[in-house]
Amino acid sequence: MSALTLRGVVKRFGELTAVNHLDLDVPEGTCVGLLGPNGAGKSTTMRLLTAQAIPDAGEIEILGFKLPKESKVARAACGVVPQLDNLDVTLTVEQNLLVFAHLYRVERANRKAAVERALKIANLTDRRTTKVDKLSGGMRRRLLIARGLVHNPRLVLLDEPTVGLDPQVRQELWALIDLLRSEGTSILMSTHYIEEAERLCDSVTIMSHGSAVATGPPRDLVAEYAGDEAVEIYGPPAKLAEVERTARDNGLKTRRTGTSVSVLGANGNAPEGERRPTNLEDVFVLLTGEEIS
Numbered sequence: 232m233s234a235l236t237l238r239g240v241v242k243r244f245g246e247l248t249a250v251n252h253l254d255l256d257v258p259e260g261t262c263v264g265l266l267g268p269n270g271a272g273k274s275t276t277m278r279l280l281t282a283q284a285i286p287d288a289g290e291i292e293i294l295g296f297k298l299p300k301e302s303k304v305a306r307a308a309c310g311v312v313p314q315l316d317n318l319d320v321t322l323t324v325e326q327n328l329l330v331f332a333h334l335y336r337v338e339r340a341n342r343k344a345a346v347e348r349a350l351k352i353a354n355l356t357d358r359r360t361t362k363v364d365k366l367s368g369g370m371r372r373r374l375l376i377a378r379g380l381v382h383n384p385r386l387v388l389l390d391e392p393t394v395g396l397d398p399q400v401r402q403e404l405w406a407l408i409d410l411l412r413s414e415g416t417s418i419l420m421s422t423h424y425i426e427e428a429e430r431l432c433d434s435v436t437i438m439s440h441g442s443a444v445a446t447g448p449p450r451d452l453v454a455e456y457a458g459d460e461a462v463e464i465y466g467p468p469a470k471l472a473e474v475e476r477t478a479r480d481n482g483l484k485t486r487r488t489g490t491s492v493s494v495l496g497a498n499g500n501a502p503e504g505e506r507r508p509t510n511l512e513d514v515f516v517l518l519t520g521e522e523i524s
């Protein structure tokens with residue numbers, strides 16, 4: 232059973248097709264990542280799921296509700312964590328959660344317990360009386376996630392949950408997301424951090440120019456598209472160009488990484504160089520044509 236299904240979803244903005252016949256599934260209890268470079272269509276897809284945008288074609292179903300017809304009930308049933316921090320800075324941590332417990336229609340008798348649970352998940356219990364404008368960036372992001380969890384949703388939509396955070400805070404949030412998944416919550420997460428997708432997601436869909444170019448568990452995608460081993464060859468531009476030409480003639484894939492060329496999937500058939508295991512970044516670059524900034 233899927234917590235979320237998209238079939239043939241299209242969203243156009245005038246001439247531009249931002250989402251192009253997208254199919255996507257989030258099986259219950261799994262974490263699925265939408266991975267893609269800037270402009271690939273991740274945010275538009277998230278906006279379609281929260282009914283902030285209406286598709287031009289295709290079908291969307293969330294927790295058994297069809298969009299856009301049943302978008303109100305669907306939105307109430309899932310937890311939405313936006314990319315932009317829109318917390319009420321004049322309220323405390325606890326008050327922010329209480330407001331959302333009310334908005335998400337948690338019954339009055341259960342609200343206090345719901346807020347306690349959200350505080351605990353986000354590790355903010357001892358900050359309950361702190362005003363939002365006194366929190367660190369990482370705490371604010373944890374509160375933003377906790378706010379989307381206050382009604383204990385079966386599905387959570389996370390739009391770029393760690394964008395702009397420093398590596399240590401990012402790790403804290405990864406632990407939080409991992410906890411949610413281990414509790415059986417279904418998660419759809421958009422990200423352009425490859426390591427994030429590799430660490431957290433059971434399955435990723437790589438998007439490029441609005442389309443899904445590959446879908447599967449990170450390890451399977453690496454094996455399928457990049458093989459077991461990459462060979463890095465360093466040298467002046469002319470040598471690198473020669474390496475690329477020869478690799479291409481031998482049917483091998485290559486990737487430019489600044490001062491080097493990686494020859495992928497060579498299985499002992501590559502020129503001399505530094506050997507390293509392949510990774511999801513190799514797949515991302517091969518399929519989207521974009522290096523990671």
Ligand SMILES: Nc1ncnc2c1ncn2[C@@H]1O[C@H](COP(=O)(O)OP(=O)(O)OP(=O)(O)O)[C@@H](O)[C@H]1O
Nearest residue numbers: 244247249267268269270271272273274275276423
């Ligand atoms: N409201 C809009 N009107 C016109 N074009 C739009 C609108 N929203 C998005 N686009 C365009 O649609 C394409 C996909 O954008 P989208 O924001 O979904 O990509 P993204 O993968 O989320 O990228 P980012 O990581 O930069 O947010 C882009 O070319 C963008 O300029």
